[in-house]
Amino acid sequence: MAFQVPRGTQDILPGQSEKWQYIEKIAREVCSAYQYKEIRTPIFEHTELFLRSVGESTDIVQKEMYTFEDRKGRSMTLRPEGTASAVRSFVENKLHASPQSPVKLYYIGPMFRYERPQAGRFRQFVQFGIEAIGSDDPAIDAEVISLAMNVYKKAGLKDLKLVINSLGDQESRTAHKEALVQHFSPRIGEFCADCQKRLGQNPLRILDCKKDREHELVHSAPSILEFLNEESSAYFEQVKGYLDAIGIPYTVDKNLVRGLDYYNHTAFEIMSNAEGFGAITTLAGGGRYSGLVKEMGGPEMSGIGFAMSLERFLAAIDAEKAELPVDTGIDCFVAYMGDRARDRSVSILNGLRESGISAERDYENKKLKGQFKAADRLKARFVAVLGDDELEREVITLKDMESGEQQEISISMLADTILSKRI
Template structure:
């Protein structure tokens, strides 16, 4: 029988993986500019972590998690998002006791949700996320949003808008929760079963329902910013002022609540109308979550973060020409067994000196080997046959300017370096 990848997963093949590497390098560079350090957490965690942190009324926990029992009967879940694992590691490793109060970390890797697969959304998908823990300040909110904007700008996405809203502090959320219940109480019979369950546990989740999104009651629902406490309003006003000062375009979107239960105060999404993604595409988003660390057993610790789906970010790189990618430095072309033995020594020497190399392993003629050199976009072809072996030389051909020279074995490295430094750059 034949085997195929499980539904909702994809293989990342050579030719595609280079784009992933390029995106990862860009994200790491931006993280370094913001002094954000990498943190790696397990791909699976105890299921209870996500139930507590994400919220059992969220779609992620109630419908989409991959949860199983291990051999000792413990419930384990593949991570559906990155923040909960970072929060758990922050508490377990007592990072709240470090000298620097503000800890800024990022993660990058696969997440898992049992969703209906569609273009740009798989059951195994990848996220890049940032968490800034330890300081409650509108300045940190704005730094977090600024970093997210920097990512999309670095990718060259067009027509990008930052959408922001405030869910307020606990006092604000309590007042807003009661207002929502008063509003939806008379419409409960018209809403889906999930919304009825959310009504008592977390009515905020009703606003995030995809089934009832077009119900008239959704449009007339109370707005979070109308129920902000004075303290929460001051926080949000300062966020807006800072964004204005930085000349960051934004829209106050009162319908924005985000899909996970741990958010408070500032929430945001980055929306793009770039043709590569389609009109109104959400590229990524996040917000502040001041109660999360406390919820999972740590000390009261404010936090703010964001996450991007990396598959969506990759779409921004798809238009780049393959020719823009560097090829190999050298393709070694041996003719005969003795030449192969020598080629192995040459290729090892070149790689040890930092050059990217490949050689022919299937004993083809020159015509077939030159075709491979072209496919690899090799800068140099290094040709050696019986005569070259006997005379301890090689033929080095620059595939860009077509110049070819006979070079003694001991001069190969110097020849290539001199050629590159003499103005013959990779095209």
């Protein structure tokens, strides 16, 4: 029986994995500059965590979660997003008692949603995300957005669009929801079954419906910006002012609501405008939330964060034809001629590797010509050739594959010579 990768998942093979490692390295380096520390949480959690945090009216909870019972009948769910787990860990481990405020966290790992697979959308996908918990300063909102934009720019992306909105505080949202109910109620029968349920649960999410997004009532729906109270409006103006100050252009979209129930105030998405990127243009999204920490059993604290799909990140890099400086070659290939030289090559190879030099040798007893071909395939910068005659004199011939120059040096000096030339 021939096995295949499950639908909606993918194998990331050598040649591709180096690109993943590179963008993950960029994300970690940017987080370090912004003083965000890594958190690693379990891949599965108690189902109730996501029911209470993500929201029972969301598509994620209603349609997309991978939920199962463990051997004791407890309901468990593969994590569909990272914020709930990060906040759960924040509360459980009493990180709110830290003298640092806000507490700045980041995560990189697989998430799981049962969605219809398509370009840029998988059932197992990798998210990089951050959470800044414990500050109501609008400057943190701008910082979080800046961090996300900086990660993309470090990877060479240029054709980006930042879209922002304000969801207001609880008072503003309540007034807006009432207006949405009045707006949609007379013709709610024209909408999908999900939106008909959302009218009573969370009418804001009708604006985010994939099926009815082109309905005329969606386009004419009252804007949350019309219902912002003085405090919410001032907060949004401060966020925009900080973005202006650090030179990040943005577009305000009154229909941007995000898909999770815990957002308030600032919401944002970063999109790719690259030609040929595809129908799903969103690269990252996030926003500010309140009540989530308290819902998990912690104190009343707000937070803000985002999550970005690494699959879409790489797709945007391909669409813009951005070159990643991924080095897939090796420093040195150790070639040998003769039985004694073959045996000695094992310890020489090990010595190079212990010196931090990426090195390889032949394991198929190829002739010297075949070994040089193998070195070419591996894009070796140098080839060190050892024969029984050289072995008698404790020397080895080092060939520079770029210039063609070669020199005979002491075996004991091989690593130092390569390191001096590698700089």
